[in-house]
Amino acid sequence: MNFKEQIDPVKLPQHIAIIMDGNGRWAKKQGLMRIRGHEKGAKAVRDVVEGSAEIGVPNLTLYAFSTENWNRPKVEVDTLMKLLVSSLKKEITTLQENDIKLKAIGCIETLPKKARRELEEVIKKTSGNSRMTLTLALSYGSREELTHVVKEIAEKVASGEISAKAIDESVINKHLYTQNLPDVDLMIRTSGEQRISNFLLWQLAYAELYFSEILWPDYRKEDLFEAIYNYQNRERRFGKTSEQLS
Template sequence: MSFKDQIDPKKLPQHLAVIMDGNGRWAKQQGKFRTFGHEKGTKAVREITEACAEINIPYLTLYAFSTENWNRPRLEVELLMKLLVSSLKKEIKTLQDNNIKLNAIGNLEALPKKAQRELEEVIDKTKENNRMMLTLALSYGSREEITKTIQEISHKVKNNLISPGDIDEEIIQKHLYTQNLPDVDLLIRTSGEQRISNFLLWQIAYAELYFTDILWPDYTKNHLFEAIVNYQNRERRFGKTSEQLS
């Protein structure tokens, strides 16, 4: 029986997040420049996005470019930004054909103007789609997000718009980049690394973590379905005991 056939449609993660890691190492194994790996990785993005829509996962968030990635060599960053623009242009048909709405989180103003314009255009063109929301985390860092959130709430407290005693998890959630997204149920990281790398630290408080040695350009829908089967075989207790759940 295939992994897809083992998936229980009633126990799907509502929000799946992916740290797409290993493009550079994949390229090195092929004797190519790192940029070749990033280009190959866009095909995996398309396949995984289509696979999530296929099995009706409503929210998919991909860690596409972190705040720390700006520290990479200038030429690699420039290539990644050009690749972002070209990919958005190419994948608009995939999004429309699969009824997928595009969303983006992060310090988007830090992106080149051309990338911002292309991103805004695709977001606008897909805003009525409702099968799945694909969120790209771009120039994103969770510590930066949380810092921004604290600054915004502090400003409202100073101006008597919020009372300090009223600050709770709901108030914080409403000021995060992900205010319109549910918490993450399953976080997948490829390439064998086992760390979170400043990604959705608030939102993954009770997420199941799944690490695989597969490099991102080699990651297929079958690998995704395997991860989901693994997720469905886990017991999610949210602080309770097994006896309480049963």
């Protein structure tokens, strides 16, 4: 079945978030070092990003490196940071050709200086692009984000800038790392794991969750199209009944 042809362009998710899982297991199955899985995973990123832009998805967020990932063996973390730098250098052409704007969320200041510098350069170079916004979640953890939000709002309440009674969802949204992005409509996780792993907890409130058995290095745009087709064939009720929607 050609899922791309079955997708309704009017009902596209406005924000897709992906937990790219399975690089290490892919490498192990091939008898390779874990880093080879991460390198292969970078090719999957390119394919899925191009596929998203191709069909008109306006916002794509990729969980690239979590706050918990810093606890992995140092050699793997160092290699991942080097891979981040090299990937950004390689993909700038792809981003420009596809009119894609790059952004990043998370504790970016904890990244190595070289990675931060390269990231900031690509973000600056693509800032004028408008076809799609690609957001990389780097050194990101949703609990850390929400803690940051609470502290920031508390400071503004203490200074009198915000009234405690005025705090509502819109105020919280304005203080999130994703303040300029809509809530997630579709969250995809690869590798068969079925959890959200501290990813966009607030933004996923009403997202449709889609879990794929495919390991990330083998994930392609056709798999993305299948997930979107599945999404479009679900009933999104947002707390209402089916009768109310009809």
